[in-house]
Amino acid sequence: MARDEVAAAVRPAPAVRGRPGRTELLDHHAVLDALAARGPVVPVRFGTVLPGRDALVELLAELHDQLAATLRHLAGRRQFNLRASYVEESVLRDLVMTQPEVAALRQRTKDLPEAASYADRMRLGELVAGAVEVRAAADAQALLDDLAPLVSSLRLRSESSGMQVLDVAMLVEDARTTALLDRLETLAAQNHEDLRLRLVGPMAAYDFAGDLAWA
Structure with a gap:
């Protein structure tokens, strides 16, 4: 159904509506994409x-001007989602090598029963979590700075936690998609021992349609 610059893709609602499931959700996203x-x-x-x-x-009619402006802004651009996460064994090995207190606590607790080393294990967990958080913040910013020239806009989808370094949505011009993919291939190759990159897209710009994005 169309009105001036704006059209809606619709279908009749089923006469009897049950609770939609994962299959229907995937179909919905497939149509949008x-x-x-x-x-x-x-x-x-x-x-x-x-x-x-x-x-x-x-x-x-009510939303026409906003929808038309948003559609013009999104023309020629689609969304990619990028997740970066650490290879846990590699990061922990690096912490043991570079942080003496982590190495000492790890050695001290290695062969002791859990009950006998509870305090040390708690301290070790705190040190590791804190060190990973600091490193993840720096690595996430480095990735964002590296990719920023290739994208129109960036939006964080969730905060870093655990071994997750970055979860970001990127609005990318179709003409720059190849350059972005090439750059990510290079980054993945350069950091494969420590970092895993997972890219999903292209897709509809779910995260960049502002207040009009009802998805």
Whole structure:
């Protein structure tokens, strides 16, 4: 259904509606991503139902200017999601080699029963968690600084925790996608012993449609 510069992709709601599951959610995203491959899309939350055609026309009219501006902003751009996480064994090995207190506590607790070394194990866990947090912040910023020139916008999806270094959404111009992929391939090769990179996309710009993104 179209109104001036804006169109809505819809289908009739089933007469009997059960609780939608994972299959339906994946189908919803597949449709959005297929549409995004042909042009800009403002995602609508999975499971959204309107009472009828008139309600949809009214909604498009009410939001027309915002939707049109958002679609113009997203034209020629799609989203990629990047997650970076540490290879745990490599990072822990590096901490033992570079931090004497971590090495000493690890050695002291290695052969002791858990009950007999509880305090030392707690201290070791605190030191490791703190050191990983500091390192992750620095590594995440280095990745963001490296990729920033290749993307239109960046948005953090979640905070770093544990061995996760970075979870970021990137809005990327279609013309720069190849350059971004090449750069990530290089980064993955350079850091493969310590860092794992996982890229998902291209997809609809779920994280960059502002207040109009109902997905």
